Amino acid sequence: MTTERSVPPTISDVAAEAGVGRSTAARTLGGYGYVSPEVRERVLAAAERIGYRTNALARSMSTGVSHTLGVIVADIANPFFGGVVRGISDASRARGFDTLVLSTHEDLAEEVAATNVLIDKRVDGIIVASAALDAASASHIEQARARGIKVVLVDRAVPGLDLDAVLIDNRAAARDAVARLIAAGHRRIGFVWGPPIEGRPRRRRDLVDGAVRNLWTDGERLQGYLDALDDEGIVFDADLVMVGAKTEEHAQVEVARMLELPDPPTALFCTENDAMTGSLRALRDAGLRVAEDISLIGFDDSSWAAVIEPPLTMIEQPTLALGAKAAEVLLAGIDGEEKGPDTATAFHTLETRLIERASVAEPPRR
């Protein structure tokens, strides 16, 4: 083949080929400054001819803008984050920005490392679903900001950080879901996916603290659950809260435990996908039928939830919209930086939807 395998042509090569000065070529290729139509044509033709492609690295060097956004999430393979990243990716690509995606496996040290990578690569902004629980553990984020990199949080807020955040109202969503269960007549409602505490705390406070101290969304959802109980004056029972490893297997174990209780739950609120599948396994093992024997509501809808028998009532999160909104806010911040002063920071709360299907029924009369 005739294709050049050597060094890629630069602006100088184009200039030579077109018979003009470097900067004239640079101006037409970079799309700035004045160039006469004729010369313009000539340069463009020359560029085309020798296969010129602008070197974005060099451009970033001199402009200080990389047109790259950094995205930090726990796990890109998690469908929730997959949706968020897709939303970010589509929205930013439409505005000429690309995304460097890093997974932290829910580990703060990895998050710090990821942030440094993004700082080093001079991204223009960062969107992060942070594992940090407070400002004290989020100095890496402050670091990035100090260097003029805009940061917006997604999915999880970090109390004490004055940053834009794009979220859903986890607490309200959980509260509504549990309220729905209570309205159906349930008073013994299991909470599946709890704080990864060792042993079994009895005090409500310990549970909440444990959840909050592990992951922001978990804490919110647990509080929403408690809110709903409080609203109806239902007494809280620590035995109905899952505790320990957050895995499908352990959810199965914990639900099995709850089912053995003298006064077992008649409904389950699952705050994660794996919590739901783990619960379903436990119910099957116990020979219990969904709806008839025990009601179910889960977080994060999926196409499977609708085809299972009976179809599951689920809370749907607008994953794509979360990502798109985060990108939008970030990009607006990047634009605004050049102009006005810092605009006020805010929480952007997107709506969730409780999709009612058929996994909620009255509790069985014993």
Place this chain on the structure above:
Amino acid sequence: MTTERSVPPTISDVAAEAGVGRSTAARTLGGYGYVSPEVRERVLAAAERIGYRTNALARSMSTGVSHTLGVIVADIANPFFGGVVRGISDASRARGFDTLVLSTHEDLAEEVAATNVLIDKRVDGIIVASAALDAASASHIEQARARGIKVVLVDRAVPGLDLDAVLIDNRAAARDAVARLIAAGHRRIGFVWGPPIEGRPRRRRDLVDGAVRNLWTDGERLQGYLDALDDEGIVFDADLVMVGAKTEEHAQVEVARMLELPDPPTALFCTENDAMTGSLRALRDAGLRVAEDISLIGFDDSSWAAVIEPPLTMIEQPTLALGAKAAEVLLAGIDGEEKGPDTATAFHTLETRLIERASVAEPPRR
């Protein structure tokens, strides 16, 4: 706060702070060349003190290496690609490379644009699940290679392109799955997720051509289905192949159609997740029970498949491993570039697994 909000410190700043020459500072910070232990300490301390972070862009400018890989997939929100990207990401991060992820929405024009973005940003290598069907439509890939960017294909091969490819054997996997159905006694087996052809072709060739011309994996899976039929001398019936839009809704429509046939299928082979959920919807509408009335095997296992009643027999793809292997091959190629000549290109085929659960049974006797 005291944090500098001004311009980030450079190597010169560190040199000044440490009282040494630029290059001495550069050598210790860049980790190359000789530096005396004492000076080294001094420079490191100075860097720490003023909060120096190396500018990866500038480094890439002079070294010609960006330590960034480009990843092009159809849709990062698709769980399959989510797994692949996670595999790539983890494997490359472990070797100091980050990933720029671009989604093409299965559109070749977007893939070309994405490739150009990656060329411009000077990535060191590209991993792509290409929508290109042959070498003729993959000139953008050749373009990248011509510029010295290593490319490896993942999930989909491109006939005629001499490139490393990390794949599963779609044809064999499909053939095994369908053979399993035949072994159970089925002879009328529906193929769900076919070529997006208009109208209903009767000739086997048209179907295969249609599939192949749309997506590499689709063609392979269809051929595997045909292989299995041929092996057992079962006559092919075009009515048992889904045709048209590749959506859950349309799969439901097509399966409903098959069910209305004078001689309806007693088993279904679903080549995608949405094909499976669409099929399940159609079966429910028709009041058919899985296994007892109709057997099912699907592609891409998920935790839901195991909790559905009855549990579904599925083909599992090693998504993480596909990504990890692709990154490995790519990185090896990048390393090798400096040393030996081009090593021979190859197909790396990873194993799939047929997870037998309970959705396959004998066909019902009528």
Place this chain on the structure above:
DNA sequence: CTGTTAGCGCATTCAA
């Protein structure tokens, strides 16, 4: 072992 010098490819004054 250390400092000087010269690019990498582009954007950006500033004269012409």
Place this chain on the structure above:
DNA sequence: TTGAATGCGCTAACAG
């Protein structure tokens, strides 16, 4: 309108 000169921050010979 165009072109020559300078700098972005770093690496990489090279001489000291």
